[in-house]
Amino acid sequence: MSDRLRYGVIGAGTMGCEHLRFLRQIPEAEVVAIADPHPASRDAAADLAPDVHLFEDYRDLLAGPDVDALLIATPNHTHIDVLPDALATGKHILVEKPLCTTVEDCQTIAKAAADHPGVLWVAMEYRYMPPMARLIEEVRAGTIGQLRMLAVREHRYPFLAKVGDWNRLARNTGGTMVEKCCHFFDLMRLIVAAEPTRIYASGAQDVNHLDEVYDGERADMIDNAYVIVDFANGVRSMLDLCMFAEASPDQDQVVAVGDKGKIESGVPSSNVAICRRPDLVDTVHIPVADELLAAGEHHGSTYFEHLGFLRAVRDGRPPEVTIRDGLMSVAMGVAAERSIAEGRPVEMRELGL
Ligand SMILES: NC(=O)c1ccc[n+]([C@@H]2O[C@H](COP(=O)([O-])OP(=O)(O)OC[C@H]3O[C@@H](n4cnc5c(N)ncnc54)[C@H](O)[C@@H]3O)[C@@H](O)[C@H]2O)c1
Known part of the structure; x- marks a missing residue:
């Protein structure tokens, strides 16, 4: 791993872009790839993170340039499809809430993640x-x-x-x-x-x-x-x-x-x-x-959550949100x-x- 944690962002709509605005403020973080099938979302993301690899299909991001951590901010009902592919890479994962839309799907993910070697953290901004x-x-x-x-x-x-x-x-x-x-x-x-x-x-x-x-x-x-x-x-x-x-x-x-x-x-x-x-x-x-309040809708919490995620990755600690x-x-x-x-x-x- 380089000095900076390299992120691949999957889903660059409202919340994906909020994450991009906060990641820009964290020197230890670097976004290297973004995947989104929607052209307007890709354009908005490219404005916030120029010079990254852009993909339409997240599977190309997973197979593409080397990233250390995946940030998943796709619609709720897509988590059940995206997460197993992300878990298969063994990389660190921060997935937006809700984990999935049903208890059964959450249990499927829990099983798939049982031996996951990386940090797997569910984004729960209000805590932060x-x-x-x-x-x-x-x-x-x-x-x-x-x-x-x-x-x-x-x-x-x-x-x-x-x-x-x-x-x-x-x-x-x-x-x-x-x-x-x-x-x-x-x-x-x-x-x-x-x-x-x-x-x-x-x-x-x-x-x-x-x-x-x-x-x-x-x-x-x-x-x-x-x-x-x-x-x-x-x-x-x-x-x-x-x-x-x-x-x-x-x-x-x-x-x-x-x-x-x-x-x-x-x-x-x-x-x-x-x-x-x-x-x-x-x-x-x-x-x-002020810069934290301006970067998103969640009273600066996304920033503090990212610092926690980074600490967990760097220090090999368990995720705070499991x-x-x-x-x-x-x-x-x-x-x-x-x-x-x-x-x-x-x-x-x-x-x-
Ligand atoms: N923590 C919070 O407070 C908070 C706030 C808002 C949204 N969210 C969560 O963030 C996630 C995204 O919500 P949003 O508000 O950004 O929605 P959004 O519709 O604004 O953005 C979702 C983006 O994901 C893209 N997408 C859809 N399928 C994809 C796929 N297979 N691969 C890659 N990209 C794909 C869409 O094209 C879109 O650009 C949801 O899980 C939502 O619940 C969390």
Whole structure:
């Protein structure tokens, strides 16, 4: 391996280009090849990473110039085809969330990856948003005593337009609970430090994309939901998702409450309020550099995640976000989708987990 980790990027749409903007800011990283079948995506990528090898077919990238690490940012439903080919190269892999769109596909990948010699890391950017990272740190340090409740709220804009509108159909995305909310379920598991046992959810597609039809199929992505998750250690958690709430002062909020206090963390305010019962102890503002905020949609988190990925590769450390994390975040989304569809609590053991 040269001094710099050489990346091959597969999929150069919205998220692939966000990765390219962050990789440009990391001296230890170098993008040497990009594959995307869509000419406009290849053009956009070439603007961000001139002088790289461009491919239409990712299999040519895999067989082509020597790369050390593969970054996969193709649509959710393509991960199940791209990942086995990527794994066959033995190279380090950073794959965008969700790992796959179904539990079965995630399990297929987990099996294929069992002896993978490289780092295999599922991108879960919300963990790396600096105010969220601070909340996680405080919970782990015992600031709020024993964690009892964890609330996650995202109130945001509707799904953006994507290449080929793949994100309008649950059969491509896994459904909103998988596509979007795998991030929140991953945060829950990380902070609660236990496995979920039961999920009950209520949600619907009430406002967004109601008149959109794609080749005869109606857009069917849920745009609002409440999801309650019971964890094996007795902690309860709740997700409040609304995708027709652009004007929210904080798009994302996480509130962790323990027996001795609570922590509230918000994005984009980047404020973290730390309370020890009965008082507010402090409100800390976590600064994020302007160039990191400007490079993407995720409050600089993609940059910090890349630094973690690089450390894992360089130091031979295990990935911070594992295949198991990717699988469980999808499984929780699948359970929430099922709970909404069937109007009943879903036990995680129904999914074999
Ligand atoms: N972590 C996050 O917060 C976050 C945010 C947005 C998207 N994502 C994830 O990133 C992935 C890509 O989403 P996006 O928003 O960039 O979608 P997008 O539609 O903007 O881009 C996807 C790109 O992949 C290309 N593509 C499709 N099939 C391909 C293949 N076989 N080989 C190579 N390229 C292929 C498309 O042509 C397109 O350019 C998805 O898994 C999505 O869930 C993650």
